[in-house]
Amino acid sequence: MSENDYNEATYGDSIADIYDDWYPAPPVEMIDVLEDLARTGPALELGIGTGRVAIPLRSRGVDIHGIDASEAMVARLKAKPGGERIPVTIGNFAKLDAGGNFSLVFVVFNTFFTLASQDEQIACFEKVASNLQPGGLFAVEAFVPDLTRFTHNQVTEVRRISPGELMLEASLHDRLNQRTFSHHVVITNSGVKLFPIQIRYAWPTEMDLMARLAGMRLRERWSNWRREPVTADSASHISVYEMASNSSERIKSATR
Numbered sequence: 001m002s003e004n005d006y007n008e009a010t011y012g013d014s015i016a017d018i019y020d021d022w023y024p025a026p027p028v029e030m031i032d033v034l035e036d037l038a039r040t041g042p043a044l045e046l047g048i049g050t051g052r053v054a055i056p057l058r059s060r061g062v063d064i065h066g067i068d069a070s071e072a073m074v075a076r077l078k079a080k081p082g083g084e085r086i087p088v089t090i091g092n093f094a095k096l097d098a099g100g101n102f103s104l105v106f107v108v109f110n111t112f113f114t115l116a117s118q119d120e121q122i123a124c125f126e127k128v129a130s131n132l133q134p135g136g137l138f139a140v141e142a143f144v145p146d147l148t149r150f151t152h153n154q155v156t157e158v159r160r161i162s163p164g165e166l167m168l169e170a171s172l173h174d175r176l177n178q179r180t181f182s183h184h185v186v187i188t189n190s191g192v193k194l195f196p197i198q199i200r201y202a203w204p205t206e207m208d209l210m211a212r213l214a215g216m217r218l219r220e221r222w223s224n225w226r227r228e229p230v231t232a233d234s235a236s237h238i239s240v241y242e243m244a245s246n247s248s249e250r251i252k253s254a255t256r
Contacts, residue, residue: 008069019049025052026052030053030141033238039104041063041064042100043065043103043104044102044105048066049068049074050080051086054066054077065102068088069090094120096124096128096130101132103133103137105136110143112140116200121200137242142204142236143236146235153175154170154173156168159184168187170183178202179200181198182198182199183195184197216241223238224236
């Protein structure tokens with residue numbers, strides 16, 4: 001597969017049938033925090049996927065909506081109990097054509113990085129800002145980039161091994177554009193399967209600047225869903241953004 005053959009739905013379409021087998025249910029602390037941030041709702045999940053976060057939130061009474069580029073992933077959501085009641089828009093979440101004003105917009109599991117360019121990521125912040133209620137929040141869960149993973153801009157790692165299966169990650173790193181081009185390679189007695197994924201990572205400070213450009217500011221940042229503080233050694237972060245309180249503060253925030 002060439003880079004030109006890869007689009008926003010490729011990853012989800014390729015992995016939809018096994019996604020829930022590979023990735024366990026989210027931690028209860030995540031659902032607790034998102035429920036708290038959503039308040040009275042409605043809430044919107046960017047990259048809703050198979051609904052493993054949205055369905056537990058809906059079961060707690062959160063008015064949850066979603067957007068996802070992969071029809072295959074959304075079909076898995078709709079087949080689950082309660083999933084058929086969750087409104088989902090198919091499309092690129094940088095364009096955020098889900099409609100309505102939300103008390104919370106959130107994107108978890110590094111899904112923000114599936115937006116392929118800095119321009120798309122900036123556009124996502126801007127669209128989120130325009131779709132938030134007064135006092136609304138934007139929560140992002142993402143890894144902190146670790147460039148030491150790469151040797152000569154590439155890495156091959158064993159991700160999982162069992163008597164009947166071997167999973168490898170093979171990645172190339174474009175450090176100029178902050179992109180990685182990867183395959184999860186699954187080898188079994190039946191053969192070999194490739195699951196491609198391409199991302200464009202961003203540093204926490206870069207995301208803070210994107211927020212400022214959109215008229216938002218960082219409200220809180222934690223290293224995990226237990227709301228523990230971020231340190232220089234943190235491998236991930238959960239960043240919660242809010243709108244600046246008035247127009248002059250938004251201008252000041254964006255130009256600071």
